[in-house]
Amino acid sequence: MNAPERLKQRTRFDTVGKPRRRVDGRAKVTGLTRFADDVVLPRMVHCKLLRSPHPHAVIEAIDFEKAARHPGVHLVLTGKDFPISYGILPVTQDEYPLANERVRYVGDPVAAVIARDEQTAGEAAELIEVKYRLLNTVSSAEDALANPEPRIHDYGEQGNIHRLQAFEFGDVAEALAGADHVFEDLFFFEGNTHLPLEQHASVAAPDGEGKLTLWSSTQVPHYIHRALARALRIPAAHIRVIACPNGGGFGGKCDLHNHEIVVSRASMLLGRPVKICLTREEVFYMHRGRHPVLMKMKTGVTREGKLTGMHLQTLLDGGGYGSYGVASTFYTGALQTVTYELPRYKFDACRTFTNKPPCGPKRGHGTPQPRFGQEVQLDKIAEKLGLDPAEMRINMVAKPDSLTANWLKIGSIGLEECIRQVVEHSGWKEKRANLPPGRGLGIACGSYLCGAGLPIYWNKMPQSGVQILADRSGQVTVFCGATEIGQGSDDMLAAFVAEVLGIDAFDVRLVTGDTGLTPVDLGSYSSRVTVMMGHAAIQAAERMREMIADAAAMELEVSPERLVMAQGRVFLSEDPSKGMTFAEAVVYAETKYGTLGTVGSYSPPRAPGRFKGAGVGPSPAYSYTAVVVETEVDQNTGWIHVPRIWVAHDIGRAVNPVLARGQVEGSIYMGLGEALMEEQVFRRLPPKMSHALVHKFPSLLEYKSPTSLDMPEVFTYLVEDPDPNCPFGAKEVGQGPLLPVMPAVANAIYDAVGVRIDEIPITPDKVLRALEKKAKGEVPRVGPEHFPQVPYPTPIYVKTPWEGGDGNETKPADRKQRQALAS
Amino acid sequence: MQRVHLTLQVNGEAQEVSFAPYKTLLEVLREDMNLTGTKHGCELGECGACAVLVDGQPLLSCLELALECEGRAIETVEGLANGSALHPLQAAFADLGGAQCGYCTPGILMTAKALLEKEPEPSRERIREAISGNLCRCTGYQQIYESIEEGARRMREEA
Numbered sequence: 002m003n004a005p006e007r008l009k010q011r012t013r014f015d016t017v018g019k020p021r022r023r024v025d026g027r028a029k030v031t032g033l034t035r036f037a038d039d040v041v042l043p044r045m046v047h048c049k050l051l052r053s054p055h056p057h058a059v060i061e062a063i064d065f066e067k068a069a070r071h072p073g074v075h076l077v078l079t080g081k082d083f084p085i086s087y088g089i090l091p092v093t094q095d096e097y098p099l100a101n102e103r104v105r106y107v108g109d110p111v112a113a114v115i116a117r118d119e120q121t122a123g124e125a126a127e128l129i130e131v132k133y134r135l136l137n138t139v140s141s142a143e144d145a146l147a148n149p150e151p152r153i154h155d156y157g158e159q160g161n162i163h164r165l166q167a168f169e170f171g172d173v174a175e176a177l178a179g180a181d182h183v184f185e186d187l188f189f190f191e192g193n194t195h196l197p198l199e200q201h202a203s204v205a206a207p208d209g210e211g212k213l214t215l216w217s218s219t220q221v222p223h224y225i226h227r228a229l230a231r232a233l234r235i236p237a238a239h240i241r242v243i244a245c246p247n248g249g250g251f252g253g254k255c256d257l258h259n260h261e262i263v264v265s266r267a268s269m270l271l272g273r274p275v276k277i278c279l280t281r282e283e284v285f286y287m288h289r290g291r292h293p294v295l296m297k298m299k300t301g302v303t304r305e306g307k308l309t310g311m312h313l314q315t316l317l318d319g320g321g322y323g324s325y326g327v328a329s330t331f332y333t334g335a336l337q338t339v340t341y342e343l344p345r346y347k348f349d350a351c352r353t354f355t356n357k358p359p360c361g362p363k364r365g366h367g368t369p370q371p372r373f374g375q376e377v378q379l380d381k382i383a384e385k386l387g388l389d390p391a392e393m394r395i396n397m398v399a400k401p402d403s404l405t406a407n408w409l410k411i412g413s414i415g416l417e418e419c420i421r422q423v424v425e426h427s428g429w430k431e432k433r434a435n436l437p438p439g440r441g442l443g444i445a446c447g448s449y450l451c452g453a454g455l456p457i458y459w460n461k462m463p464q465s466g467v468q469i470l471a472d473r474s475g476q477v478t479v480f481c482g483a484t485e486i487g488q489g490s491d492d493m494l495a496a497f498v499a500e501v502l503g504i505d506a507f508d509v510r511l512v513t514g515d516t517g518l519t520p521v522d523l524g525s526y527s528s529r530v531t532v533m534m535g536h537a538a539i540q541a542a543e544r545m546r547e548m549i550a551d552a553a554a555m556e557l558e559v560s561p562e563r564l565v566m567a568q569g570r571v572f573l574s575e576d577p578s579k580g581m582t583f584a585e586a587v588v589y590a591e592t593k594y595g596t597l598g599t600v601g602s603y604s605p606p607r608a609p610g611r612f613k614g615a616g617v618g619p620s621p622a623y624s625y626t627a628v629v630v631e632t633e634v635d636q637n638t639g640w641i642h643v644p645r646i647w648v649a650h651d652i653g654r655a656v657n658p659v660l661a662r663g664q665v666e667g668s669i670y671m672g673l674g675e676a677l678m679e680e681q682v683f684r685r686l687p688p689k690m691s692h693a694l695v696h697k698f699p700s701l702l703e704y705k706s707p708t709s710l711d712m713p714e715v716f717t718y719l720v721e722d723p724d725p726n727c728p729f730g731a732k733e734v735g736q737g738p739l740l741p742v743m744p745a746v747a748n749a750i751y752d753a754v755g756v757r758i759d760e761i762p763i764t765p766d767k768v769l770r771a772l773e774k775k776a777k778g779e780v781p782r783v784g785p786e787h788f789p790q791v792p793y794p795t796p797i798y799v800k801t802p803w804e805g806g807d808g809n810e811t812k813p814a815d816r817k818q819r820q821a822l823a824s
Numbered sequence: 825m826q827r828v829h830l831t832l833q834v835n836g837e838a839q840e841v842s843f844a845p846y847k848t849l850l851e852v853l854r855e856d857m858n859l860t861g862t863k864h865g866c867e868l869g870e871c872g873a874c875a876v877l878v879d880g881q882p883l884l885s886c887l888e889l890a891l892e893c894e895g896r897a898i899e900t901v902e903g904l905a906n907g908s909a910l911h912p913l914q915a916a917f918a919d920l921g922g923a924q925c926g927y928c929t930p931g932i933l934m935t936a937k938a939l940l941e942k943e944p945e946p947s948r949e950r951i952r953e954a955i956s957g958n959l960c961r962c963t964g965y966q967q968i969y970e971s972i973e974e975g976a977r978r979m980r981e982e983a
Contacts, residue, residue, distance in 0.1 A: 281870075
């Protein structure tokens with residue numbers, strides 16, 4: 002039996018599926034996990050950044066003489082030392098490590114001081130005099146549309162519009178015209194931030210050969226390695242990036258950060274280690290978090306509750322730089338077709354530049370905002386049609402092994418089972434609409450990627466690589482560029498290799514996230530690690546297994562097909578007493594084959610979409626989630642209490658159920674924070690001070706996030722429907738479960754007190770305002786009231802798979818001609 | 825500024841250390857004594873990541889001057905295990921998903937230890953209250969409660 006067949010037929014597992022202590026658990030509970038700020042090196046000096054107090058200004062002069070003379074200062078750097086722009090996406094190279102002539106948000110770094118200690122560096126930074134010429138500021142997406150001048154960047158579509166996108170899959174006007182009902186709603190999702198408990202830190206040092214090593218809190222060491230080589234004009238071979246385990250990432254450590262470039266350059270200039278650790282306030286300025294998005298959603302339905310078509314328009318507030326924003330913009334539309342059957346779909350998107358910290362990817366990247374809109378709108382649709390919102394959803398779930406209107410290939414779907422689970426366990430049928438006033442239940446669903454189909458820079462190379470060494474001691478060492486950010490990346494790697502080789506996960510030694518030692522893996526983002534690294538790990542382990550089994554079989558004088566490798570032994574399947582230890586088998590293999598090393602790699606299957614823009618949305622598989630939220634709303638104060646949440650997640654297969662549950666509950670927690678309290682918002686200082694646009698509360702105390710006292714009881718159900726495109730059937734679990742939380746809360750509040758809050762976060766003041774409207778007989782709704790004129794382009798028109806499409810764009814001329822022919 | 829020189833009792837060991845007098849206990853532990861197991865998330869007393877025990881009480885080490893800790897018993901995560909045997913709380917956190925990224929973990933372990941020393945069998949409500957000053961962004965707290973309950977159970981068995 003060859004390896005793929007053996008894997009497919011595999012039903013019995015020793016490691017996979019068993020609740021286990023994670024392989025890195027001991028280090029985490031003993032304080033031995035070495036985060037970036039725990040790296041301490043001899044002769045190390047410290048860096049502090051001077052940041053702009055203005056949201057938009059031209060730098061006319063910088064005088065750092067006093068700072069340079071301050072005792073204990075080794076080096077002062079300014080924008081002049083960094084003439085090359087950079088950016089994480091090849092299409093948006095719009096940042097400078099230190100502003101070269103313009104600052105674009107309060108917190109944009111302007112100068113760096115490197116000194117004997119942090120205190121001295123901070124004191125000296127205050128001695129730097131910067132002369133700014135202030136420019137008008139843009140504070141919101143609508144502000145950006147209304148004020149094309151001054152331009153925040155001299156690239157982009159026009160004025161302060163960074164990016165416009167428009168797609169139409171099938172004739173949506175026709176679909177809406179043919180619907181029994183058309184629902185049009187406006188929604189707004191306020192920005193919020195990752196708030197990882199670990200503040201970003203980096204240590205750069207020249208090694209014995211004079212080459213650069215950077216230890217950093219990063220989720221993506223490979224992308225950092227690439228971008229750093231470009232930014233510093235140093236050959237990539239002379240740079241080694243080591244991703245320390247992250248103290249939480251959630252997408253906030255996916256950019257190449259300005260401070261990473263600054264300490265790298267400083268360490269090369271000084272010939273000694275340079276460290277920086279951001280303060281909590283600076284972490285708020287680094288941001289790259291959830292985009293504020295205004296949405297207009299027009300949806301056609303039949304009277305039976307089937308979708309006929311949707312037209313979604315989004316308007317994003319991108320902040321001061323590109324970051325991952327072009328991808329975020331695509332993602333506000335791309336996955337809207339994956340959860341439910343949607344025959345036709347049109348999507349227009351616009352990202353604007355504003356004078357605020359740049360937005361980027363946060364858990365769910367671009368998709369929670371439209372997911373919120375759609376799931377609240379479905380609740381309104383169900384009410385209007387007199388349908389049960391859960392039943393209506395079950396009847397419209399997308400079909401497994403199908404293509405969507407926008408040419409995404411879906412594999413397994415366990416959503417129907419997820420909905421049934423949360424309905425049953427929450428007592429949905431008895432309780433919804435029947436609870437006493439002030440109490441309610443709401444349901445919502447969602448789906449998410451198991452890894453982005455394409456890397457962020459164009460190439461056809463593998464997206465994950467794994468190398469395994471085994472030697473005569475019986476030791477197995479696994480190398481992979483994947484990065485542990487808390488989610489259990491290391492544990493997945495060990496589990497996959499251990500399962501194939503029949504050894505214990507704790508017996509696998511791991512070397513991960515080190516561009517100097519490990520094969521490329523693109524990093525911990527887009528929920529890609531389990532699927533992509535898993536495939537690569539299994540391939541490398543299967544190749545190793547083959548050599549070991551072959552050598553053992555020769556020694557035992559049997560054919561290798563008859564051997565089993567399990568529990569640290571290699572033995573005959575029909576007679577387990579006949580065999581040897583794993584370590585003995587490795588000795589025979591090393592004797593027969595020489596030094597033992599194997600590699601495995603993974604590239605996702607090619608996506609069927611061929612139109613420009615088809616690269617965002619494809620994934621090897623999609624996960625599904627259903628959530629029911631219970632709320633209690635105090636009608637006098639508007640206070641919202643969430644006592645219980647039920648969540649079912651279609652994970653394909655849980656590799657380590659302890660970690661899987663932790664990812665689900667962590668997502669519920671983070672989603673609840675977004676639903677009820679978290680917001681990255683800004684205010685203007687009084688005109689007599691500077692009128693500057695500043696972060697409203699860049700502190701952990703004032704940026705509200707749920708504590709243990711706010712957290713409801715969560716009931717988690719894992720639905721395991723193994724996906725054929727995933728390693729041992731395992732899909733993602735780190736992001737998908739967050740998506741339905743916000744709309745389920747909104748829907749539960751409606752069930753409790755009959756008011757619609759069409760924007761996130763849902764705070765007591767908004768609930769009170771809606772209740773007042775209700776009391777006055779007005780429409781009991783709080784949410785955006787208008788959608789501005791946006792110059793969306795003519796959409797790229799693509800025929801759907803079921804209307805004769807081939808995945809390519811149909812040019813307008815062709816389309817008109819064909820329409821004429823058809824009529 | 826003139827450094828101070830004094831002896832701190834950390835994890836049952838007397839250690840001489842000299843440091844600038846304005847330094848917090850957090851800074852002295854991490855920077856002058858190389859005890860980097862204690863973490864920081866804000867350095868303003870907002871997140872609980874830096875919690876250590878001083879005379880058995882949980883204390884935010886980022887708000888306490890090291891100077892004021894002379895002669896007091898300081899306990900950090902490095903002192904929890906007994907030799908190479910994990911403390912029952914540590915083992916439970918590792919087994920039950922109480923630590924995801926592990927960054928808030930030292931502070932929560934120390935807070936939980938103080939709770940269990942006073943109340944060997946706390947209710948879920950008491951646990952929620954006790955760790956309400958420790959933020960965790962990963963777990964949603966539920967597996968942390970379960971880890972503390974399991975750790976308490978194992979401690980009672982050992983006692």
